[in-house]
Amino acid sequence: MTTPMLTKNQTLVFDVLTKAESPLSAYTILDKLRDQGFRAPLQVYRALDKLLEYGVVHRLESINSFVACAHPDENCHSHGLVAFAICESCGQVIEFHDHEVDHRLMDWLKSQKFKAEKSTIEIRGHCAKCAA
Amino acid sequence: MTTPMLTKNQTLVFDVLTKAESPLSAYTILDKLRDQGFRAPLQVYRALDKLLEYGVVHRLESINSFVACAHPDENCHSHGLVAFAICESCGQVIEFHDHEVDHRLMDWLKSQKFKAEKSTIEIRGHCAKCAA
DNA sequence: TCGCACACGTTATAGCATAACGCAATTGAT
């Protein structure tokens, strides 16, 4: 997916996520953008929908939050799965890709004739710094 | 985790999930149990918390729903990750385990000194029957 | 000019989850 020009709201939301050090919930984003004129959740959700569609933002299902893509320039997303390690102490997220995991999962799905469309791989725990 | 005797509410919730053909949301479970005296969401959530703790029920993060474990007798859960293929047409869920995927993910996490505690692997798409 | 697509704003509502209180039964130590 080639990313078209972002609209004003999309840019605001994307910038907030890019500057954040941890994933943010839609409502947290809303609060951060009230000074820029945001008033309602839909303004955030509509922007997020587009950013997700363009692949420049990921949704973390297990914590109802959103992060900017950590590898916006690689085209891994088009042919591979994305995985996340989420620290429950500091909130830091590491986004990673592993083709071996991809292929293994895809093979299994293929063996079941299951047509995959979206995937979620999220590991929660404690990062090196917080586990000490 | 050895599963202790279930309480009345836990049994009711577990039975509903066991009989269901698809994952159920907590509020759907609540509705199904109103005739048995359930009145409030907390009655469901408290039972679910215990059932999740005992490992006899899984939570599907990507669809805010719950399913009975499909392999209650295997002890895979103690040493392996659990994955789900979720059909977005018929709602059917296939629970599966793949040690190769486990090891690969665990190795990566180890290389990052990340201490994993909970994992979520969910693939959404269309099952063989619905993809036709 | 008309029709359409798209972004946007606003209000209201739906859906998911937990806080906080109090009561009752159980257990296990003193």
Place this chain on the structure above:
DNA sequence: ATCAATTGCGTTATGCTATAACGTGTGCGA
């Protein structure tokens, strides 16, 4: 026997997450 701690339960209220439904304005090609 008594007390304290634990656990489950019921209820009310609240908070967080997400979408429905309506209307506006703008740009653009037929």
